[in-house]
Amino acid sequence: MGLPLFDAQSDPGPSFVRFAEMTGLTLPPSTSDLSAHATTVVAVRFAEGVVMVADRQATSYYVANRDVRKIEAADRFTALAISGSAARGLEFIRLAQLSFEHYEKMTDSSLSLEGKANYLSPLIQRNNLTTTLVVLPLLAGWDLAHQTGRIFEYDGAGGCYERQDFSVIGSGSPFADSTLRLGFRTGMSRDEALALAALAIYEAADNDPSTGGPDFVRSIFPMMVTLTSDGFRELEHATAAETFRLINDRRAESGGVAGGALR
Amino acid sequence: MSNYFYVAPEQLIKDRAEFAQKGIARGRSIVAAIYDVGVLMVAENPSASLYKISEIYDRIAFAGVGKYNEFDRLREAGIRWADGTGYTYSREDVDARALANFYAHHLGDMFTEGQKPLEVEIMVAQLGNKFRPTKLYRIAYEGTISDEADFAVLGGDAETIKGRFADLEVGHLSLSQTLKNAVSALAGPDRHLPVEDLEVGVLEDQGDRRTFSRLSDEQIALLLT
Numbered sequence: 001m002g003l004p005l006f007d008a009q010s011d012p013g014p015s016f017v018r019f020a021e022m023t024g025l026t027l028p029p030s031t032s033d034l035s036a037h038a039t040t041v042v043a044v045r046f047a048e049g050v051v052m053v054a055d056r057q058a059t060s061y062y063v064a065n066r067d068v069r070k071i072e073a074a075d076r077f078t079a080l081a082i083s084g085s086a087a088r089g090l091e092f093i094r095l096a097q098l099s100f101e102h103y104e105k106m107t108d109s110s111l112s113l114e115g116k117a118n119y120l121s122p123l124i125q126r127n128n129l130t131t132t133l134v135v136l137p138l139l140a141g142w143d144l145a146h147q148t149g150r151i152f153e154y155d156g157a158g159g160c161y162e163r164q165d166f167s168v169i170g171s172g173s174p175f176a177d178s179t180l181r182l183g184f185r186t187g188m189s190r191d192e193a194l195a196l197a198a199l200a201i202y203e204a205a206d207n208d209p210s211t212g213g214p215d216f217v218r219s220i221f222p223m224m225v226t227l228t229s230d231g232f233r234e235l236e237h238a239t240a241a242e243t244f245r246l247i248n249d250r251r252a253e254s255g256g257v258a259g260g261a262l263r
Numbered sequence: 264m265s266n267y268f269y270v271a272p273e274q275l276i277k278d279r280a281e282f283a284q285k286g287i288a289r290g291r292s293i294v295a296a297i298y299d300v301g302v303l304m305v306a307e308n309p310s311a312s313l314y315k316i317s318e319i320y321d322r323i324a325f326a327g328v329g330k331y332n333e334f335d336r337l338r339e340a341g342i343r344w345a346d347g348t349g350y351t352y353s354r355e356d357v358d359a360r361a362l363a364n365f366y367a368h369h370l371g372d373m374f375t376e377g378q379k380p381l382e383v384e385i386m387v388a389q390l391g392n393k394f395r396p397t398k399l400y401r402i403a404y405e406g407t408i409s410d411e412a413d414f415a416v417l418g419g420d421a422e423t424i425k426g427r428f429a430d431l432e433v434g435h436l437s438l439s440q441t442l443k444n445a446v447s448a449l450a451g452p453d454r455h456l457p458v459e460d461l462e463v464g465v466l467e468d469q470g471d472r473r474t475f476s477r478l479s480d481e482q483i484a485l486l487l488t
Contacts, residue, residue, distance in 0.1 A: 001347055003341075004347065005336065005369070016350075098349075101346075105319070105342045
């Protein structure tokens, strides 16, 4: 690639995607349907931010991968999770990360959280309407301007909706969503929100064969993330292990019965 | 029919060089120097928003003097080139030398073939790691590229400032000392530069992937005391 100079009329501005399209860096969408997918990711708002928990399994006709990272830091204060086609999803994360950083360097100011959320809409729309490999992301972050945690979810056509309570994506959604509906309260503490989000993933993994639960044999546990005024923090392996061991032990005590109290 | 007068190529080059030098000399200078653990860039810049120093990539920074619109366009092209290259290959494959060469080609082309030469002088700085050395590449208005060993000065008054800085800076000192030396070299014996008129950018490993940071007025003041 030579030095990409543009005149004022054709300048792509601070958008990396527009620049990449103009210069042919991004390939035309594929129409193959070879993909690994199925997922559950939840995001829950609490008093000081947002927690996110995601399972680690990529599934095609069989288990394709057991330790996929489905949540990534899009920048210091923003997390992006994906469900749907793994190939397109990982590319989607890469493009989003690069776009936010590109904008920041070009303009010497970061995009607002809402700006980042809106930027993804046309990307989702274009991807989902031109390929059979559907990707649905979930964006959560700490809004520096408004000093609060915020969650944005999307529909398949690229519509962007802000959620005040929690959001769920992926094939295990119905089960995770039910758990969160019953357990969610406004103004939860960080630990309460983490425990509830972990339980939602546990339920999803219990009922949806394409969502991976805690894997005690291989010591692989769902990924747990917090987004607060400290930015994006991934919880340590030991903490995630302990959280899921607790849920598992309680469930074993009741003989696998989830009913009664939220446990 | 209009008459065409013959102009000797020597004269043409001389005229173009004089034109570019005049434009560059009107602006204030920039000092870039390698210190013990990073690269420092200091510009005299009364504007708090029209920057002369900025981030190109994880370990690469850009500085420009002369006409703002001209070097800002080069800065944008540099960011696009770096992000595009990193996206196509890997973040590790983005190299300052390749970018400096592209800049040199472009400036050289504009000098000989453009409507007018660009009235800019730019610098591409790279913070080294296991695979690459720490480097300062200075690219002049006519496309001459030079690989400066320890420090470089951009701008009209470069030779004088270079002399003053060379007298103060011996070896790679601390950030604070290098900043003090750079500011006093920029100011000269008869002037005092207030903190608000300084723009300072630094490339230093802080544990993050991105190493560039802009120092605030408070940080600069603290380092200068």
